[in-house]
Amino acid sequence: MKVGLGLYRHMLTREYYDFARQAGCTHVVVHLVDYFNQGSSNPRHNQPTGGKYQPWGVAGDPEKLWTVAELKKLRKEIEDAGLVLAAIENLDPAHWHDVLLDGPRRPRHIENVKTIIRNMGEAGIPVLGYNFSLAGVCGRVTTSSGRGGALTVGMDGPADEQPVPKGVIWNMIYDPNAAPGTLPSISHNELWRRLQRFLEDVIPVAEQADVRLAAHPDDPPMPTMRGQPRLVYQPHMYQRLLDLVPSPTNALELCVGTIAEMTEGDVHEAVDRYSAQRKIAYIHLRNVVGKVPHYRETFIDEGQVDMVRILTMLNRNHFEGVVIPDHTPQMSCAAPWHAGMAHTLGFILAVKAMLESPKMAPDVVTETTSRG
Numbered sequence: 001m002k003v004g005l006g007l008y009r010h011m012l013t014r015e016y017y018d019f020a021r022q023a024g025c026t027h028v029v030v031h032l033v034d035y036f037n038q039g040s041s042n043p044r045h046n047q048p049t050g051g052k053y054q055p056w057g058v059a060g061d062p063e064k065l066w067t068v069a070e071l072k073k074l075r076k077e078i079e080d081a082g083l084v085l086a087a088i089e090n091l092d093p094a095h096w097h098d099v100l101l102d103g104p105r106r107p108r109h110i111e112n113v114k115t116i117i118r119n120m121g122e123a124g125i126p127v128l129g130y131n132f133s134l135a136g137v138c139g140r141v142t143t144s145s146g147r148g149g150a151l152t153v154g155m156d157g158p159a160d161e162q163p164v165p166k167g168v169i170w171n172m173i174y175d176p177n178a179a180p181g182t183l184p185s186i187s188h189n190e191l192w193r194r195l196q197r198f199l200e201d202v203i204p205v206a207e208q209a210d211v212r213l214a215a216h217p218d219d220p221p222m223p224t225m226r227g228q229p230r231l232v233y234q235p236h237m238y239q240r241l242l243d244l245v246p247s248p249t250n251a252l253e254l255c256v257g258t259i260a261e262m263t264e265g266d267v268h269e270a271v272d273r274y275s276a277q278r279k280i281a282y283i284h285l286r287n288v289v290g291k292v293p294h295y296r297e298t299f300i301d302e303g304q305v306d307m308v309r310i311l312t313m314l315n316r317n318h319f320e321g322v323v324i325p326d327h328t329p330q331m332s333c334a335a336p337w338h339a340g341m342a343h344t345l346g347f348i349l350a351v352k353a354m355l356e357s358p359k360m361a362p363d364v365v366t367e368t369t370s371r372g
């Protein structure tokens, strides 16, 4: 298991790379989509939040795909700082919205995704995280209900009252000039059909390019959000995604917090099951209290997930990918994002050190696995 840090687009600077190393990371996962672009309710020192029904921001330039030259330059800058670029997280809605929507530009947008995958392969970036979702990460509220009054994110009930407006996909605005109106609802089967077509189109290209595709589950994991179906909103639905197109390249960006919010199954079992199958490309780690549609994100050392048990299972199943902190509540100081990340990384590194200590490991493993 390796420990990394996820960096948003505006954080792709030497200062943030140095921070990652100082906090004990060997790897970084980068976001090239600028979620915060013109977002009115989306402060940059937090995870992208938006409002319950307010999108994050405006998507990127549909004509500008990430080039081999810029990807190679990014990789070099990260390596010059002493880190490894483990993955790119998320596609820009501007590049592939008609794959999600099954719209008229789908053929072109599938080619966009293939080009991005080939470019990543050429630049030596081994994993692409993605989220096959129409409504995206939405429907959440930010409150000061975290420990010590920390600002944190969660749900206070379902979010189906306001449908997705036209011109918005995956909680970002891809067409600011879209006609008024809302996106018609589709069925769960139709969404699975779109995912299957997507995987069948791009997995062969990804295999050739040696880039793993890693699917994030639906966050928040409700059956529907804003009137649109969700794909992976119970732990077993990840298996359906894997079985659609069986390949080591068809893999998971397993989000522990999201799975813990699901109403069925058990997050510890899910981590055990999918890591034993070698299907996890990388892991988002965060803790949580409650289940959808009523939950709150918490600090790593509280909440309903037994993090020691999760990390022990990953270690026992010889998980060789990267674990990154997902989101954290905002700590009261001048650098709330940094403080939350450093706190989470310290916790992860302590457990990792314990598991890897030759004298400690057998006792810890026995103790934590016998707990259940």
Ligand SMILES: [Mn+2]
Binding pocket: 216, 219, 255, 256, 258, 284, 326
């Ligand atoms: Mn996540």
